Amino acid sequence: MRKQFARVVLWLFLLGGPAVYAQSGMTDSQVIEYVQQALQQGKDQQTIAMELLSKGATQEQLLRLKSQYSGAATSGSSSSQAGEGGAVQDTGTRARKTTVANATDGEAALEGANTDEMKETMKKRQELKVSTASENGVFGRNIFNIDKLTFQPNLNMATPENYRLGPGDEVIVDVWGASQNTMRLEVSPDGYVNIANLGPVYLNNMTIKDARQLLKQELGKIYADSANNIQVTLGNIRTIQVNVMGEVRAPGTYALSSLSTVFHALYASGGVSDIGSLRNVQVARGGKTIARLDVYEYIMKGQIQDDIRLQDGDVVIVPTYDELVKITGKVKRPMFYEMKNGESAATLLKYAGGFSSDAYKKSIRVLRKDGKEFSVKTVDDMHYSAFKLIDGDVVTVDSILNRFNNRLEVKGAVYHPGVFELSGSLNTVRQLVEKADGLLGDAFTGRAVLYRERENLTKEVLPVDIEGILKGTSPDIALQKNDILYIPSIHDLQDMGKVTISGEVNKPGSYTYADHMSLEDLVITAGGLKESASLVRVDVSRRIRDPKGTTEPDMIGQNFSFGLKDGFVVDGEAGFELQPYDQVFVRRSPSYTEQVNVTVDGEVLYRGEYTLSTKSERLSSLIQRAGGVSRYAYVRGAKLRRVANEEELRRMEDVVKMVRREIGETLATSLGLKVDSTFTVGIDLEAALANPGGDADLVLREGDVLTVPEYNNTVKVNGAVMMPNTVSYAKGKSVKYYLSQAGGYSANAKKSQRFIIYMNGQVAEVKGSGKKQIEPGCEIVVPNKTKKFNFATVVSNATSFASLATMLASLATMMK
Incomplete structure (x- = not known):
C-alpha cells in the first residue's frame, strides 16, 4: 500500500505541470492518468505502452514524460537533503520527495514505449492501414489495427452477473x-x-x-x-494474464482487464499477421478449445456473442488461413477475402458487397491454380451458390457492354433533340419527330438523314423525306435500335458567314450576316462613326464568287467606295447591300488632327505644356512662346528629352541584344541594361536661337521636354583616372589641367580616346589640348584599355549627363 500510495503521489505531481502537445492524440495528463490506472490493474510495460500508442500518444511524448519522471526523482532526492534545514511549503515538492524511491515502476512503463518491438509493431500497424485500403488488401484484416476501434472493455458499466471473482478483485x-x-x-x-x-x-x-x-x-x-x-x-477489478499465440503481429503474454474479450486481446497483440486467419480464431482454456470466432460474422452482421470474456490463463490462438480468394472487376468492394472450406462464389459476392451497377451479372470468371497450370472456369449465375472456391482463386466480374438495346436519337432542327426509348409506341420516324415536339421553322424538310447500325456494327445512311412523311404522301420508316435521325437546318446548308467592319467606328469587329443588311445597318450595329471618321471615304471589299466558273478569274476581289452623311450613304451605288464575308473599312479623315503637346522647363519665363501650332514648329518658336530664357539660363546646356517611337524602340532593343551578347547576360542584368521609352537628343539651343529655322533649330514632336538649366561652373572628371573628381571650371584651361585635378591617368587609361559629354547630351572626342572644347557643366571621360570596345566601361561612365537611353538611341541611329 505504501508503494502504491507513493506511485499515486508521483503521478499527481506530474499532473501539476504538463503541457498539451498538438501532435499527440492524448494530453500529458491523460497519459499519466491512464498509466496510473493500468499500474493499479497490474498491466505489464508492453501492454501499457501499446495501448497508449494506439490511443494517440506519440513515442516522443512518452519519452519526454519518462525523462521528466527521471528528473523528478533526481530533483526530489536533492531537495530532500536541502529540506532538512528549512520548511518546504509547496505540496508538490513534498510529493516529489515522498515518491522518489518508488518511481521505478512508472518510469519503466514509459520506457517500454521505446522498445524495438513496439516500434516495429506500430510501423506494421501503419503499413497495414495503407495496404488494406486498396484492392490488394485482405478484407477485415485491418480491423485490429484501427486506432479508434480498440475493443477495450467499459470499466464503468455494471458488473455482469456471470462475472467470476478472482485474486485481485x-x-x-x-x-x-x-x-x-x-x-x-x-x-x-x-x-x-x-x-x-x-x-x-x-x-x-x-x-x-x-x-x-x-x-x-x-x-x-x-x-x-x-x-x-x-x-x-x-469495485476495482483484477488484471488477468492472457497468452496470444499463432499468426499475430506481436505474440506474447498480455496483462488485460478481467473484463477483456478476445477482440481486445487481438488488438493488444497488433492484429493478425499476413497469413493469419480471421475466420477461425480459437480460445483454449485448461487445455481445451472452448470457443471459435469468425470475425467476418462481426463485421458483416455485428454478431458479438462469440467474442467471449477471457479468464486468467486463457490462450488465444490464431491459425493460418485456409483459403484466400481475390475478386476484381465490377463489385462494390474488390479485394482479397478469407474464405472457409466449402464456401461458394455467392458467399464471396456477398462479402464483396454485391455487384456494382454496371456489372455483367450473368456469369463470372474464375482463374484457378490446379497444381500444374492455370485454368479458367466460367460460372453461370444459376451456379453461383453451388460453385465452391479454393485457395488462390481469382474471381473477375466483367462490365456490361457499352451499347444500348433500345436507344433512338434525333438531332438538328427539332424543338427537343435528344435520346428517346424505342418502344411499341415509338418506333417510326413520324413518331420520333412528334416525340421531339415537331420541326423548327428553319428545318430543311426536303431531305433528312437516318444513320443506321447494321448487325456487323458498321454504319449505313438512309435518305428520309421528312416533308412527305409528315404530310402522309411518303411511307413512314420503321426505326431500329441505335438509329440516329438528323434533320438539318437551312442555316446548316448555307454558308451565311459574317461581315467585318474596322477603322473609325466605336465597336469594330465581326458581325453575323443577315439578308438585306446595308452599309448603314452595319455602321449602326458597330456603334456609329468616331469623330475622326472620314465621311467621304468608306471602302467595302468583296470576295469573287462564281460557283459555276471553270477558269481562274483575273480579278481577285471587288472594291466599292461610298460617302456618308449622318450615317447614311450619299455617294456611291444606290441600294447597296452587303454580302457574307464583306469587309468594311471606315477611313480616318486626313483633316482630323488631335492636339500635339510639348513641355518646356527650367530657366524660361513661362514653364509648362504647349500645343504645337504646326507640324514643323521648332525649338526657337517654343522658347519664344515661353517668353524667352531668364537671365540665369545656361542656354548651351539646354537638353531635349524625347519619347521614342515604335521604330526607335525596335532599334534600341536590337542594340540591347547586341550589348548583352558582348558583355554577357549577368553583367548586363547587374547594370540594369534595358530599353527606356525616352532618350536625350543632343541640341545646340544657342545656335538655334541665333539662327531660327536653321539646321540647329530642331523640329519638335509630341512628348518632347525641353529643359533649360541654370549656369553650372563645374567640370566632372570620370573614368580611368586616379581619383574621379568634380572641379571648378577655369576658362581657357586644357583637358590636361582638369585631369591633373583628378590625380592624372590610371595605369589602364586609354589616353588616345578621351571624350567629353556636354550638358545638352552631345558627345565630342578630345582634340589636341582641348582648351576650346571644355565648357561649364561638361564631363571628361577617360576609357579603360581593352582589346576591343568595352560596353561595360561605357555604361559605367554614362553618368548624369549621358543616360543609358541616350547611348542606346545614339547607337541605334548609327545602326540605321
Missing part, C-alpha cells in the same frame, strides 16, 4: 439501516476476503451473483437486525 459491501458500514474487501491470492469480526470467506471463482448471496448470508451473522440492508457490488 475488490468487493464493496454497503450496510445501511439500523447499522451503517462500508467495507472494501480485496480477494486474496488464496481466494478469500477477510471480514472483521467474521473471518475469511472464500469467493474465488464465484460469480458475482453467488458471491452476493454468500456475503449476505455470512454478514447476517453480524448484522442480524432485520432493519439492516446489505448490498454487495464489485
Whole structure:
C-alpha cells in the first residue's frame, strides 16, 4: 500500500505541470492518468505502452514524460537533503520527495514505449492501414489495427452477473439501516476476503451473483437486525494474464482487464499477421478449445456473442488461413477475402458487397491454380451458390457492354433533340419527330438523314423525306435500335458567314450576316462613326464568287467606295447591300488632327505644356512662346528629352541584344541594361536661337521636354583616372589641367580616346589640348584599355549627363 500510495503521489505531481502537445492524440495528463490506472490493474510495460500508442500518444511524448519522471526523482532526492534545514511549503515538492524511491515502476512503463518491438509493431500497424485500403488488401484484416476501434472493455458499466471473482478483485459491501458500514474487501491470492469480526470467506471463482448471496448470508451473522440492508457490488477489478499465440503481429503474454474479450486481446497483440486467419480464431482454456470466432460474422452482421470474456490463463490462438480468394472487376468492394472450406462464389459476392451497377451479372470468371497450370472456369449465375472456391482463386466480374438495346436519337432542327426509348409506341420516324415536339421553322424538310447500325456494327445512311412523311404522301420508316435521325437546318446548308467592319467606328469587329443588311445597318450595329471618321471615304471589299466558273478569274476581289452623311450613304451605288464575308473599312479623315503637346522647363519665363501650332514648329518658336530664357539660363546646356517611337524602340532593343551578347547576360542584368521609352537628343539651343529655322533649330514632336538649366561652373572628371573628381571650371584651361585635378591617368587609361559629354547630351572626342572644347557643366571621360570596345566601361561612365537611353538611341541611329 505504501508503494502504491507513493506511485499515486508521483503521478499527481506530474499532473501539476504538463503541457498539451498538438501532435499527440492524448494530453500529458491523460497519459499519466491512464498509466496510473493500468499500474493499479497490474498491466505489464508492453501492454501499457501499446495501448497508449494506439490511443494517440506519440513515442516522443512518452519519452519526454519518462525523462521528466527521471528528473523528478533526481530533483526530489536533492531537495530532500536541502529540506532538512528549512520548511518546504509547496505540496508538490513534498510529493516529489515522498515518491522518489518508488518511481521505478512508472518510469519503466514509459520506457517500454521505446522498445524495438513496439516500434516495429506500430510501423506494421501503419503499413497495414495503407495496404488494406486498396484492392490488394485482405478484407477485415485491418480491423485490429484501427486506432479508434480498440475493443477495450467499459470499466464503468455494471458488473455482469456471470462475472467470476478472482485474486485481485475488490468487493464493496454497503450496510445501511439500523447499522451503517462500508467495507472494501480485496480477494486474496488464496481466494478469500477477510471480514472483521467474521473471518475469511472464500469467493474465488464465484460469480458475482453467488458471491452476493454468500456475503449476505455470512454478514447476517453480524448484522442480524432485520432493519439492516446489505448490498454487495464489485469495485476495482483484477488484471488477468492472457497468452496470444499463432499468426499475430506481436505474440506474447498480455496483462488485460478481467473484463477483456478476445477482440481486445487481438488488438493488444497488433492484429493478425499476413497469413493469419480471421475466420477461425480459437480460445483454449485448461487445455481445451472452448470457443471459435469468425470475425467476418462481426463485421458483416455485428454478431458479438462469440467474442467471449477471457479468464486468467486463457490462450488465444490464431491459425493460418485456409483459403484466400481475390475478386476484381465490377463489385462494390474488390479485394482479397478469407474464405472457409466449402464456401461458394455467392458467399464471396456477398462479402464483396454485391455487384456494382454496371456489372455483367450473368456469369463470372474464375482463374484457378490446379497444381500444374492455370485454368479458367466460367460460372453461370444459376451456379453461383453451388460453385465452391479454393485457395488462390481469382474471381473477375466483367462490365456490361457499352451499347444500348433500345436507344433512338434525333438531332438538328427539332424543338427537343435528344435520346428517346424505342418502344411499341415509338418506333417510326413520324413518331420520333412528334416525340421531339415537331420541326423548327428553319428545318430543311426536303431531305433528312437516318444513320443506321447494321448487325456487323458498321454504319449505313438512309435518305428520309421528312416533308412527305409528315404530310402522309411518303411511307413512314420503321426505326431500329441505335438509329440516329438528323434533320438539318437551312442555316446548316448555307454558308451565311459574317461581315467585318474596322477603322473609325466605336465597336469594330465581326458581325453575323443577315439578308438585306446595308452599309448603314452595319455602321449602326458597330456603334456609329468616331469623330475622326472620314465621311467621304468608306471602302467595302468583296470576295469573287462564281460557283459555276471553270477558269481562274483575273480579278481577285471587288472594291466599292461610298460617302456618308449622318450615317447614311450619299455617294456611291444606290441600294447597296452587303454580302457574307464583306469587309468594311471606315477611313480616318486626313483633316482630323488631335492636339500635339510639348513641355518646356527650367530657366524660361513661362514653364509648362504647349500645343504645337504646326507640324514643323521648332525649338526657337517654343522658347519664344515661353517668353524667352531668364537671365540665369545656361542656354548651351539646354537638353531635349524625347519619347521614342515604335521604330526607335525596335532599334534600341536590337542594340540591347547586341550589348548583352558582348558583355554577357549577368553583367548586363547587374547594370540594369534595358530599353527606356525616352532618350536625350543632343541640341545646340544657342545656335538655334541665333539662327531660327536653321539646321540647329530642331523640329519638335509630341512628348518632347525641353529643359533649360541654370549656369553650372563645374567640370566632372570620370573614368580611368586616379581619383574621379568634380572641379571648378577655369576658362581657357586644357583637358590636361582638369585631369591633373583628378590625380592624372590610371595605369589602364586609354589616353588616345578621351571624350567629353556636354550638358545638352552631345558627345565630342578630345582634340589636341582641348582648351576650346571644355565648357561649364561638361564631363571628361577617360576609357579603360581593352582589346576591343568595352560596353561595360561605357555604361559605367554614362553618368548624369549621358543616360543609358541616350547611348542606346545614339547607337541605334548609327545602326540605321
